[in-house]
Structure formats: structure tokens, C-alpha cells
Amino acid sequence: MPWTKDALKKINIRKNLEISDPSPEMFQIRHVLGQKDIWFFVNPDMKKTAYKKVEFPTGDKIPWKWDPETGKMEIYSYNESPSVLTIELDPLESLLLVFEPGKLNAHNKAETPEARGDTVLVITGPWKVDFHHINGNNFSLTFDELKEFGTSTDEKLNSFAGTVFYKIMFDSDGRGRWLSLNNLNRGVAEVNLNGKNAGVCWYGKPVFNISSLLKKGENTLVIKYTTTLSNYVRTLKDNPAAVRWTKGYSPVVSGLTGKVVIFN
Numbered sequence: 001m002p003w004t005k006d007a008l009k010k011i012n013i014r015k016n017l018e019i020s021d022p023s024p025e026m027f028q029i030r031h032v033l034g035q036k037d038i039w040f041f042v043n044p045d046m047k048k049t050a051y052k053k054v055e056f057p058t059g060d061k062i063p064w065k066w067d068p069e070t071g072k073m074e075i076y077s078y079n080e081s082p083s084v085l086t087i088e089l090d091p092l093e094s095l096l097l098v099f100e101p102g103k104l105n106a107h108n109k110a111e112t113p114e115a116r117g118d119t120v121l122v123i124t125g126p127w128k129v130d131f132h133h134i135n136g137n138n139f140s141l142t143f144d145e146l147k148e149f150g151t152s153t154d155e156k157l158n159s160f161a162g163t164v165f166y167k168i169m170f171d172s173d174g175r176g177r178w179l180s181l182n183n184l185n186r187g188v189a190e191v192n193l194n195g196k197n198a199g200v201c202w203y204g205k206p207v208f209n210i211s212s213l214l215k216k217g218e219n220t221l222v223i224k225y226t227t228t229l230s231n232y233v234r235t236l237k238d239n240p241a242a243v244r245w246t247k248g249y250s251p252v253v254s255g256l257t258g259k260v261v262i263f264n
Helices: 002-010 240-245
Strands: 027-033 036-042 050-055 062-066 073-075 084-089 094-100 119-123 127-133 138-143 162-172 178-180 188-193 196-201 207-209 217-226 260-263
Touching: 036 084, 084 094, 119 162, 196 207
Parallel strands: none
Antiparallel strands: 027 036, 036 094, 050 084, 062 073, 062 094, 119 260, 127 138, 127 162, 162 217, 178 207, 178 260, 188 196, 188 217
16 A cells, blocks of 8 residues: 555665565565574455565575475475565465575475476266265265356255265376366365375365376276355254354355366
8 A cells, every 4th residue: 555655664664575566465474583584475365366476585595385284395486586486376375485595406396286287188077976964964966067066956955065075987198297176166175086195175276296196097086075064054944043144145156166187
């Protein structure tokens, strides 16, 4: 905001960083620990992607992307200067960056899906879909393609809350390092390929490393999807608390949608 810039200039407070075209789609906070400069970025928007060029006051320190879930770290991609980065955050995605002194070597490089390679395979239906409702009512359907069910005209679907298992078998030539889902629609997705877990995602880009799981020939993919509760809670007309909290609610979009793609 203009008045903020003027105030900082008058009281001689130096900027932590320089963001091209600042906007509400991106928030950041900084912490310093010894020789390390730590930034946490977040895009709180549920629909818009935040894409910014950011200049950091870190000189030639190396930018590392840290994964707080796994503890893994990898070099954040940059062009000429390690202090000038392009940051792209999908809706509800966050980024933890740590700048620290050091030099690059071949062992610093890690596989990341930032620079997406060629599409190897688009997995198409039919999908066997098993619904496990939190009220104990389970049922199965077949989807020719992934589609949302939360706003369906079928009351069994638009009132569903619980866990959905999407199952499919597909043939592969063994090529491909990453599997991406299109849209989680506020749900949580856990991917299992050939009986082995590839990871869990509930925010940001739903991309999973399958380089050690994919095999040549027939593969079995199971995606465990957990919905939000709102579509079910709004149907509990005999529960005063549920009626009060969901007053005016309409069914929300739920389920996996779009293509499932394997790429390099």
C-alpha cells in the first residue's frame, strides 16, 4: 500500500525484500538464525495463483527450499543471481526458503517437479470408486472420468462425507517420474501405486514422486480421497447445532476432477 511505503521511508526502515507488483495473493514473514535468512511465503487465495519476481538482500547465499513435512531440502531454481527468484504459488500453497552460505555441487541437485517435463501418459477410466460414508453407509460406483459429486442431483452423493477410494489399473512403458492430479476440491488425497505409498496432499500442487514405484507393464493406482464434512452436516435436520452452523449452505464441490497425468 502507498501509505506503508511512505511510512517506511520516513522512519528509515529498510525493506526485507523487493517484490515486483505486490498483491494480496502473497504473504511473507522473515526470520534470521545465525547466518541463515529464512522466509515463509503463503498464498491464502483459494482460486488464484500468485506469481512474483522477488529480490532478496542475501547476496550470494544459496536459496534452499525446505519441505517441513519430510525435512528434505533442495536448491530453489534460479537464473543468474541466487538472490533474485521467481516464486509461483498455487492456491493455498506455501513455501519455506532458507538462504545460507555455501557453494553448489552435483550432490546439491534434487529431483523436483518445478520444471515439468514431457507428458508420458494420461490415465483414463473407467475408475472403480468406493464410497465409505462416515455414517456407515458404503457403496460403489464406476466413473468413466473423474468428476465432482458434491453438487450432484443424486442425494446419496451430494450428502456424502467420508473417504472415497478411486481404483484403476493401467499399462505403462515404465517411463515417468511424477504423477499429478488436477483438482482436489478441498479434499485430502493419498496416492498409492502398486501397493506403495507415494505421498499425501491437501494443499498446493497435487504432484507425487513415483520414480521408484512405476513399473513397466500393468500398474495398480489407488487414490484415497477424504472429503470435508459440510455436505453431510447440512442434512442433519434433527441436530440443532448442525442446522445453525449450516444455515444457508449449498452443496459444495467435492471429489477429484480433471486428468491424472504421468510426466517426466
